[in-house]
Amino acid sequence: MTSGSQSQQRGGGRHRGQPGSVRQQAEDPAHGLRRSGKSSIQKVVFHKMSPNETLFLESTNKIYKDDISSSSFVNFQIWDFPGQVDFFDPTFDYEMIFRGTGALIFVIDAQDDYVEALGRLHLTVSRAYRVNPEINFEVFIHKVDGLSDDHKIETQRDIHQRANDDLADASLEKLHLSFYLTSIYDHSIFEAFSKVVQKLIPQLPTLENLLNIFISNSGIEKAFLFDVVSKIYIATDSSPVDMQSYELCCDMIDVVIDVSCIYGLREDGSGSAYDKESMAIIKLNNTTVLYLKEVTKFLALVCILREESFERKGLIDYNFHCFRKAIHEVFEVGVSTQRPAGSQAVGSPCTKVVALNGTPRNTV
């Protein structure tokens, strides 16, 4: 298995009549050694597969491209490169793949001997960097559920050190690697993916700013803007994220979607489990309130606040209304500055495209 994946972003597509459904587009080719967990990550994050089911996944034996575009704000194309494929084979056009890539995720199995994986990481990132220095290089130190806390930190330090030493030896100090400890058995994989995706969203500072204004005027403690299908948070306010809050909000999305699937669809099964009407309030027994509301076809705002702040629900609802409108405007403005469809070179997935904020951006 090859460990690692590349994700790419292009300007989002426009969906007329659905101002909130403008999406970021990304491609995410995964590389890494055999059985490092690439397909599992993809299935768990984007296809709601339960982690235990991944035990039965067969090894990928050809390049597999998965388009998440129809269901998610993040219009990912994930490319899973089987571990046994030598993608530096001269017949394999890696330049084409890397030229427009936004991010490359390299998955290392932390439960295995990672010396070979480090060699492969170095080869992959150095080649990719020479083709496109704009790529964000992300290293998932994966399967850390099997390690003790001390062992996790030691493994991360060791991988970090060796990978950067290899880069320094090759005079590639400018190539920056980001490291994440991940597992499909907890929320760490969603958190890591959230951070990777956030780097690809040009409007992130605006979104954070809007969230800051919203929470400070509404007495809210923490707010996340979630891609509902993947439970990736595409933005949050600037207060630090603690894993428990994030997990609580992820669980709320699951509850809302599950209840809606059971009781919210029409009798003939038509309708959608998540739509304009979607909203939920859950009061916990520790004076905490969870508040979820639909923002766009793909995005939901999930907030955590204290019971006493929730007494001003009218104010929160009004502020939310303003926030929702602003989010729609952010994406509307971005889209109106995009090139007209069809202006990209035919057959070239790596053409320069205009991102949602109107800035030209290379994507892979």
Ligand SMILES: Nc1nc2c(ncn2[C@@H]2O[C@H](COP(=O)(O)OP(=O)(O)OP(=O)(O)O)[C@@H](O)[C@H]2O)c(=O)[nH]1
């Ligand atoms: N303990 C643990 N096992 C994991 C994790 N992620 C994946 N696995 C297991 O690792 C094995 C290999 O996973 P795959 O997703 O098939 O690996 P891959 O990288 O796609 O492998 P190739 O298709 O051969 O390239 C499976 O048995 C998974 O259940 C994890 O976070 N923790």
